[in-house]
Amino acid sequence: MRAYDTKYQTIIIGGGIAGMTAALQLYKFGIRVLIIEKEDNLGGHLNKWYKLFPGFVNADEVVSNIVSEINDKRIHNITSDEVISIDSIYDNYIVKTSSGHSFEAESVLLAQGFNTFDPTKKEEYGYGLYSNVKTSVEVEKILKEHSNITIPKRIGLIHCVGSRDEKAGNLHCSKLCCVSAVKQSIELKERFPDAEVICFYIDLRMFDNGFEELYMEAQVEHGIKFIRGRLSECSENIDGSLVLKVQDTLTGLPMNVSVDWLVLMVGKEAAKLPNLDKSIDLKLAPNRFVAPENIFYNPNQTSQPGIFCCGTVSGPKTIHESAADAKAAAMSIIDYLNRK
Amino acid sequence: MGKLRDKLFEDVRFEEGLKACMNCGVCTAICPAAEFYDYDPRRIVSIVQTADDETIIDLLKSETIWYCGQCLSCRTRCPRNNTPAYVIMALRKLSQEMGYFTESEKGRQQLALKRTVGDNVLKYGYCIYPAELTPSKHPEQGPVWEWVHKNSQAVYDRLGANLDKLGEGALRQIDNETLKELDAIFEITGNNDFFETIENYSEKQAEKMGLGFDDSHDCEYMKHITTVNEKKHQR
Amino acid sequence: MSKEKRDIWRKYQKSIGDDNFFFVRSCIRQNFFPASEQAFLHILRNELGKNVVEDARHTTCSGIGYHSDVVNFDTLQTIIARHFALMTEAKLKNVAISCVTSFGLYSEVLETWKEFPSELEKTRENLYKATKREFEIPENIAHCSDIIYKFREEIKNKGKNRLVNAETGEPLKIVDHIGCHYAKIFPEYGEGGAEFPQVLTGMIESWGGQTVDYPERRHCCGFGFRQYLVQANRGYSVSNTYKKLQSMEPYKPDMIIANCPGCTMFIDKWQYTISEMEHKTFGPDKTGIPVLTYEELAGLVLGYDPWDLGLQMHQVSAEPLLDKMGIKYDKDKKFADKSGKIFSIPKQPEYIL
Numbered sequence: 044m045r046a047y048d049t050k051y052q053t054i055i056i057g058g059g060i061a062g063m064t065a066a067l068q069l070y071k072f073g074i075r076v077l078i079i080e081k082e083d084n085l086g087g088h089l090n091k092w093y094k095l096f097p098g099f100v101n102a103d104e105v106v107s108n109i110v111s112e113i114n115d116k117r118i119h120n121i122t123s124d125e126v127i128s129i130d131s132i133y134d135n136y137i138v139k140t141s142s143g144h145s146f147e148a149e150s151v152l153l154a155q156g157f158n159t160f161d162p163t164k165k166e167e168y169g170y171g172l173y174s175n176v177k178t179s180v181e182v183e184k185i186l187k188e189h190s191n192i193t194i195p196k197r198i199g200l201i202h203c204v205g206s207r208d209e210k211a212g213n214l215h216c217s218k219l220c221c222v223s224a225v226k227q228s229i230e231l232k233e234r235f236p237d238a239e240v241i242c243f244y245i246d247l248r249m250f251d252n253g254f255e256e257l258y259m260e261a262q263v264e265h266g267i268k269f270i271r272g273r274l275s276e277c278s279e280n281i282d283g284s285l286v287l288k289v290q291d292t293l294t295g296l297p298m299n300v301s302v303d304w305l306v307l308m309v310g311k312e313a314a315k316l317p318n319l320d321k322s323i324d325l326k327l328a329p330n331r332f333v334a335p336e337n338i339f340y341n342p343n344q345t346s347q348p349g350i351f352c353c354g355t356v357s358g359p360k361t362i363h364e365s366a367a368d369a370k371a372a373a374m375s376i377i378d379y380l381n382r383k
Numbered sequence: 384m385g386k387l388r389d390k391l392f393e394d395v396r397f398e399e400g401l402k403a404c405m406n407c408g409v410c411t412a413i414c415p416a417a418e419f420y421d422y423d424p425r426r427i428v429s430i431v432q433t434a435d436d437e438t439i440i441d442l443l444k445s446e447t448i449w450y451c452g453q454c455l456s457c458r459t460r461c462p463r464n465n466t467p468a469y470v471i472m473a474l475r476k477l478s479q480e481m482g483y484f485t486e487s488e489k490g491r492q493q494l495a496l497k498r499t500v501g502d503n504v505l506k507y508g509y510c511i512y513p514a515e516l517t518p519s520k521h522p523e524q525g526p527v528w529e530w531v532h533k534n535s536q537a538v539y540d541r542l543g544a545n546l547d548k549l550g551e552g553a554l555r556q557i558d559n560e561t562l563k564e565l566d567a568i569f570e571i572t573g574n575n576d577f578f579e580t581i582e583n584y585s586e587k588q589a590e591k592m593g594l595g596f597d598d599s600h601d602c603e604y605m606k607h608i609t610t611v612n613e614k615k616h617q618r
Numbered sequence: 619m620s621k622e623k624r625d626i627w628r629k630y631q632k633s634i635g636d637d638n639f640f641f642v643r644s645c646i647r648q649n650f651f652p653a654s655e656q657a658f659l660h661i662l663r664n665e666l667g668k669n670v671v672e673d674a675r676h677t678t679c680s681g682i683g684y685h686s687d688v689v690n691f692d693t694l695q696t697i698i699a700r701h702f703a704l705m706t707e708a709k710l711k712n713v714a715i716s717c718v719t720s721f722g723l724y725s726e727v728l729e730t731w732k733e734f735p736s737e738l739e740k741t742r743e744n745l746y747k748a749t750k751r752e753f754e755i756p757e758n759i760a761h762c763s764d765i766i767y768k769f770r771e772e773i774k775n776k777g778k779n780r781l782v783n784a785e786t787g788e789p790l791k792i793v794d795h796i797g798c799h800y801a802k803i804f805p806e807y808g809e810g811g812a813e814f815p816q817v818l819t820g821m822i823e824s825w826g827g828q829t830v831d832y833p834e835r836r837h838c839c840g841f842g843f844r845q846y847l848v849q850a851n852r853g854y855s856v857s858n859t860y861k862k863l864q865s866m867e868p869y870k871p872d873m874i875i876a877n878c879p880g881c882t883m884f885i886d887k888w889q890y891t892i893s894e895m896e897h898k899t900f901g902p903d904k905t906g907i908p909v910l911t912y913e914e915l916a917g918l919v920l921g922y923d924p925w926d927l928g929l930q931m932h933q934v935s936a937e938p939l940l941d942k943m944g945i946k947y948d949k950d951k952k953f954a955d956k957s958g959k960i961f962s963i964p965k966q967p968e969y970i971l
Contacts, residue, residue: 166813167460167836207405208462245407275412275460278833281868286833290408290417292425296618297408297417395734396691415838415858416845452842452854453685454798455722459805459812475687492848493688500847501688510682511645523852525890525933530953530964537955542928543656544648551672553643553652561675564700567748572692581688612850 047119047144051077053376054138054148056126056317059087060362061354061369062154063109066118068373074380076118077148079140081125085110087156091180093187095362096226097253105362129350130320134383136349138317149383150349150376153333154369155314157355160205160213162307168204169305173279176305178204179223186230195238195303198231199287200224201274202244206310215330217310218359221248224308225257228267231306241268241300243289251361272298277305311359323347333357343372344379351376385436391473400469404428410457410467421618422450424457424467431470443478446616449489479581485588489616491608494585497578498600505566508557513539513546630811634768635712635758639670640705644717645678646879647911653928654913655716658762661916662714665776666769670714673704681719685843695741696748698727703751711757714765718878721761722799725807728755761800763877763912764809767817770824778921781827783872784944789828790872793907794818795862795885797878798838818877821912825919834865839881846884856895859888863900863907870902873939874909885909890933893970905971906934918945925951935971 053069055062058080066076084090085106092102113120125141129151136148162170162178170176177185179200185192202224206217221244228240242261247269249255261267272289279285280301287300313331326346328334333352336344343351353372354365391397410424411417417424427447430438442448451471458466475484484490500510518529531538536546545552569575585604589596595603639662647655662668680697683689705713715721731738745751766773781790796815801808810816813836819829840858845851862885866874876882889906893899901907909932910918917927918940924947929936940947953963 166811203407203462209464210460210462245405271408272412273407273409273462275409276836278835279831280833288412290411290423290425292406292408292411295411295423295426297411297414394691395730395737399730399733415840415842416854418861419854419857449844452838452840452845452858454838454842455802456798456836456838459802472687476690479687489851492844492850495848496683496686496844497688500683500686504678504680504683504689508677509645509648510678510680511649513649516649520849523856523891524887526965526967527931527933528887530962531931534961537961538931539652541954541956542653542926542931544652549674551674553648553655555674557677558675561677564749565677565697568696568700568744569693571744571748572690572696574690574693577690578688609849612853 047077047121047146048075050147051075051119052148052380053077053150053152054079054136054146055152055154056138057087057154057156057354057356058085058120058122059154059156059354060089060109061156061356061365062087062152063113064366064369065152065154065353065373066120067109067112067116068370069376070116070118072373072377074377077146078113078118078120079124079126079138080120080122083123085113085120085122089362091183093183094226094230096222096257126317128318128320129323131322134349150351150379152372152376153316153345153350153352153356154354155316155356157311157359158314160211160310160312162204162309164211165204165307167276168201168274168307169277169279169285170307173277173283173285175279175283175285175303176277176307178307178309179220179227180309182227182231182306186227186234194235197239197302198235198241198304198306199285199300199302200228200240200242200306200308202242202308203273204307204309205312207245213310213312213330216248216359218248218250219361220308220310221246222251222254222257224306225249225254225261225267227306229257229261229265232265232267239268240265241270241302243270243272243274243287245271245273311355314356323350325350328358330358341375343368343375349379351379385439387436387439387477388431388434391431391439391477394473394476396469397473400466400473401428401432402463402465404432404465405463407462409460409462410465413456413460415454415456416450416452420450420616422447424451424471428465428467428470431474440483442474443481443483444486444490446487446489448474448478449487449492450616479577479584482580482584485584488611488613491585491588493581495605495609497581498605501578505562505569508562508565509554513554630806630808632764632807632809633758634760634764634809635714636768637668637712638710639668639712639714639765640701640708640710640756641670641672641714642676642679642701642716642720643672644720644879645682646883647716650883650931651879651911651914651928653926653931654911657913657917657922657927658716658766661773661913661920662765665920666772671708671710673708676701676704679717679720679723681717681723682843682847684723685719686847687844692740692744694723695727695730695737696744698724699741699745699753700749700751702756703745703749703753705756706752706754713756713759714762715759716762716879718761718797718800719880721759722803724759725804728759729804731755761817761877763800763817766912766916767809767820770821773916773919774824777825777919779919779943779945781822781825781915781919781943783942789826790942791830791869792822792827793830793832793835793866793869793871793874794822795839795874795876795878795881796836797876797881800877818875818912821915822875825915830866830869830871832866832869834862837862837865839876839878839884841880841884855884856888856891859885860892863889863892866907867900871907872942874907875912875915876909877912879911882909882911886932886934890967890970894968897969899970901938903971904969905938908932908934908936908939910936918943923947925954933967
């Protein structure tokens with residue numbers, strides 16, 4: 044879309060699942076929206092993923108379906124552009140971007156999603172130092188691209204990397220890593236049938252429909268091993284294989300486990316917010332995600348009237364939770380615009 | 384939750400060391416004592432955080448609390464900012480104050496530590512002193528140390544130390560005024576009383592065990608506690 | 619280690635005093651590495667022109683007693699406060715701490731006073747009641763290895779020898795062992811943090827050597843205080859060092875350096891003990907891997923005589939290393955006294971050379 048208006052009823056910051064779903068819902072009610080996305084393509088984190096659970100559907104398919112709808116409906120969107128500031132002006136907002144655009148909006152919807160935890164902060168895990176230490180995001184890429192690599196004989200997946208960890212700066216649980224680990228353990232086992240795949244967990248958060256069943260499937264049908272113990276340290280042997288120091292807390296035995304690959308289930312952190320002018324009072328939760336005005340009655344309104352939030356910008360969510368949240372946010376915005 | 388747990392919280396190290404444990408095991412995974420002893424720092428913190436008096440007394444009497452080597456590797460890793468080693472140190476102090484330390488083989492060794500390292504502080508102003516590290520009690524130090532020990536004056540002179548003389552330098556004689564100050568510190572902070580507590584409970588224990596007990600490093604009881612290892616300490 | 623790997627470790631930069639140090643000695647170093655402490659003083663005073671004050675009235679910090687659970691925390695705080703009082707008297711604000719356990723405890727005491735101010739008040743009262751002394755809190759506490767690290771470039775520039783194989787020019791492979799209490803208690807008090815401390819790595823790389831990353835790199839040497847001091851427990855202590863030595867063996871290190879007095883002493887002596895117990899050594903041809911303090915290393919770089927540096931007090935002979943580095947030494951003067959006379963020599967161990 045080359046021609047943009049100067050004023051919109053809603054500017055949506057972030058063109059991932061949440062942003063796009065909200066845009067489509069707002070469109071149905073005739074609201075003029077603009078999506079501003081900092082990456083080169085719409086789709087957000089889903090662009091990096093291989094298969095989604097439940098169903099092991101292709102992430103690409105899910106993204107392309109929704110993006111085609113955005114294009115069919117000719118919903119305004121800018122990519123490769125990042126919102127750098129939001130200023131308030133009377134009842135409205137001025138949104139400026141890194142490429143120099145400036146738009147006026149009656150309402151703003153924050154849908155920037157989350158940042159992935161940078162595992163170099165857990166120095167003792169050796170990410171960035173030892174080549175066989177990978178993140179779960181990198182594993183999605185490996186699975187997607189079917190890259191030709193050496194065959195690992197034993198793979199360890201580490202839950203809670205950068206989550207539930209004061210030393211990493213994040214007390215919160217990132218919610219989705221447990222089911223992602225179980226999913227990836229199955230995918231890795233299917234890719235490398237002779238490999239031993241071990242998930243090192245503390246608690247297994249299998250909270251949604253089908254999750255607990257997937258855990259059972261992993262054990263029964265795929266022989267995935269589960270050891271309850273948090274990774275303390277990863278070192279590299281002279282041959283490049285890795286040595287993990289972990290306690291099997293259920294038997295009480297401290298262990299040194301050798302693996303060929305280590306997969307870090309990196310957690311979700313709050314996304315960076317644009318600069319807000321002094322009059323804007325946007326409250327954050329203690330875990331630094333955007334705080335809803337009232338979690339029970341007004342989950343999509345932030346503490347700043349006219350600025351809304353949806354998707355993982357206010358905390359980790361599954362994809363369908365983000366989509367539902369986005370539609371709810373759209374209804375809140377419509378309500379707000381009507382009352383204005 | 385009982386009186387003993389409250390008493391433990393009076394120890395600043397316990398307060399610093401015990402937040403809340405999620406039983407993840409990173410401490411035990413990295414603990415050297417967990418490798419070589421039947422020891423699990425995770426279990427100790429997990430128990431202590433909700434322990435009643437009876438459970439704590441069991442711990443104070445056990446071998447378990449004496450396995451820690453105080454390397455503090457557990458502190459570096461705990462995601463809840465607990466420090467199992469500090470919990471252990473508070474438990475060890477309480478065990479000695481209440482006399483329970485004499486009920487375990489490893490706990491009884493505290494008398495030996497008091498009479499060597501502890502007494503050295505007041506005697507020499509150092510924790511370690513060459514004349515006290517006799518090769519017969521330290522064969523693992525090897526023949527070079529044996530040579531150093533036998534020829535201390537010559538060796539230390541050669542290396543620029545100031546063995547047993549006043550003034551600056553390694554192994555200098557600490558002046559009497561300073562030693563008096565150290566003793567005054569031990570008196571005011573109650574450490575002299577603490578030393579006496581250790582001695583008194585140990586004497587009672589020696590009597591119970593029918594072992595000779597006097598001031599020396601070589602009385603029957605001292606020989607017993609420093610050498611006996613009944614090998615029930617591994618998994 | 620490649621440069622990209624190294625940059626990850628540079629997150630922690632700590633402030634290290636520059637001059638005018640109050641020097642506090644280490645119990646273990648005074649016994650086992652007295653020449654290292656003298657070398658530290660000599661390098662700082664005579665090579666670098668710094669002011670380092672040793673007050674003869676300073677004592678042990680009582681750390682070994684504290685970690686053996688016979689000295690109480692109140693007592694420890696007061697003894698350390700007394701050193702601060704001596705510093706205040708001398709108008710000095712930077713401490714140079716010779717022992718790593720001490721360094722850990724000074725850090726712990728200062729942090730305790732920040733977090734629990736009532737402990738600071740209690741200590742002031744205790745010290746005054748016992749000695750009539752009062753103290754100010756120092757501006758900077760540094761371990762002696764931090765200070766040598768800080769001036770490693772100056773030492774390199776004055777150096778006569780580099781940490782390379784004199785014949786091949788290859789950098790020596792050096793295992794750097796960091797004492798647990800240096801950074802594990804407060805990672806921000808360690809140069810480079812707790813996981814990949816830079817303090818010894820920096821020295822090694824500045825002086826031409828190469829560090830070895832092996833799986834048990836961060837593993838405690840096993841001193842364990844009571845686990846060594848009481849004979850019945852000593853198996854624990856030797857087992858820890860054995861584990862480290864086994865882990866580093868495939869990398870064939872030329873030497874080990876440590877910044878903690880206990881660690882340096884134990885990794886040296888346990889090689890002897892293991893050789894007698896298991897008939898196993900970790901160097902080639904029944905030799906051991908020489909274990910040095912960082913002052914001994916600095917001294918070798920600066921061209922000092924190995925026997926002035928106290929290498930004769932080590933059980934594992936350093937001669938193979940000296941030969942490798944092309945450093946000349948007088949074999950006959952190894953066990954001589956101050957006047958150059960040999961009064962006696964140590965017995966040869968049964969197994970290790």
